[in-house]
Amino acid sequence: EAGVVQSPRYKIIEKKQPVAFWCNPISGHNTLYWYRQNLGQGPELLIRYENEEAVDDSQLPKDRFSAERLKGVDSTLKIQPAELGDSAVYLCASSLEWSEAFFGQGTRLTVV
Amino acid sequence: DAKTTQPPSMDCAEGRAANLPCNHSTISGNEYVYWYRQIHSQGPQYIIHGLKNNETNEMASLIITEDRKSSTLILPHATLRDTAVYYCIVSDLNTDKLIFGTGTRLQVFP
Numbered sequence: 001e002a003g004v005v006q007s008p009r010y011k012i013i014e015k016k017q018p019v020a021f022w023c024n025p026i027s028g029h030n031t032l033y034w035y036r037q038n039l040g041q042g043p044e045l046l047i048r049y050e051n052e053e054a055v056d057d058s059q060l061p062k063d064r065f066s067a068e069r070l071k072g073v074d075s076t077l078k079i080q081p082a083e084l085g086d087s088a089v090y091l092c093a094s095s096l097e098w099s100e101a102f103f104g105q106g107t108r109l110t111v112v
Numbered sequence: 113d114a115k116t117t118q119p120p121s122m123d124c125a126e127g128r129a130a131n132l133p134c135n136h137s138t139i140s141g142n143e144y145v146y147w148y149r150q151i152h153s154q155g156p157q158y159i160i161h162g163l164k165n166n167e168t169n170e171m172a173s174l175i176i177t178e179d180r181k182s183s184t185l186i187l188p189h190a191t192l193r194d195t196a197v198y199y200c201i202v203s204d205l206n207t208d209k210l211i212f213g214t215g216t217r218l219q220v221f222p
Contacts, residue, residue: 004155033210042199042212043156056209091155100146101210103155 002026004104006092012110018080021107025073025094032069033101034060034077035091043091049075050097082111115139116200121217124194130187132216134200137181143204145176147185149196150215156199159185190220 005024013019025032030051035043046065048056051072060067064083069075079086089108095101117135124130136145144163148156160167160174162183167174173186187194199215 035212040214042197042214045209045211048209093155100158100161101156102158105153105155 004092004094004102006090006104006107008107009105010108010110012112013082015084015111016081018078019082019109020079021077021090021092021109023075023077023092023094023104025075025092026102029094029096029102030072031095031097031101032075033091033093033095034067034075035093035103037089037091037106039088046077079109082109084111087111115143115202115211116213118198118200118213118216120214121219123219123221124187124190126192126220126222127189130185130190130194130218130220132185132187132198132200132218133182134185135182136200136202139180139202140204143202145174145180145183146201146203146210147172147174148199148201148210148212149194150199151193151196156212159198190218192220192222194218195220 007022032049034046037043047060047067049069052069067077087110089106091106093101093103144161146161147159150156159171162174176183197215197217199212
């Protein structure tokens with residue numbers, strides 16, 4: 001069975017440009033997470049979905065970040081416009097309710 | 113903020129047991145202890161979790177103290193491929209929220 005799939009694997013953009021990350025969770029997993037991981041730090045939760053509903057987006061910088069999970073399956077995380085400080089690895093994870101989370105390999109974003 | 117405290121780094125000889133400690137003195141009654149690890153350039157990987165009883169699976173053993181204020185993850189026979197950052201997390205299953213700290217960087221040497 002395929003795990004959590006993220007794309008792209010790497011992305012380099014200039015500051016002020018938009019960028020989007022895509023996540024395909026494990027089939028049947030109703031919970032989906034987006035995390036951001038800065039170098040040398042643990043992952044930081046940005047948003048958590050239960051099916052198509054965002055149930056925790058308190059850490060999502062809403063002035064420039066947005067996310068959606070249409071039909072409760074795939075999800076997209078967008079940054080517009082990107083800033084230098086947004087350089088990080090963006091991780092997607094999914095889980096069944098009340099079960100362990102499975103993570104994708106992440107998208108490494110570099111803003112120059 | 114993370115509710116756990118872990119040493120920043122540890123070393124272990126290949127073939128020996130790696131014992132990774134974690135303090136979670138403010139854990140509440142409905143919070144589980146989870147362990148994940150992250151190998152370089154990969155996403156975190158689930159290892160094991162428990163509530164109050166000791167747990168064992170094919171990857172590791174989890175020992176939780178009786179007062180639940182601390183726990184130890186045991187890798188019984190560490191290999192070079194176990195070199196990773198290990199995260200101890202306390203989480204309420206009802207919220208499904210995993211808050212990571214900075215973890216313990218385990219280096220397994222030959």
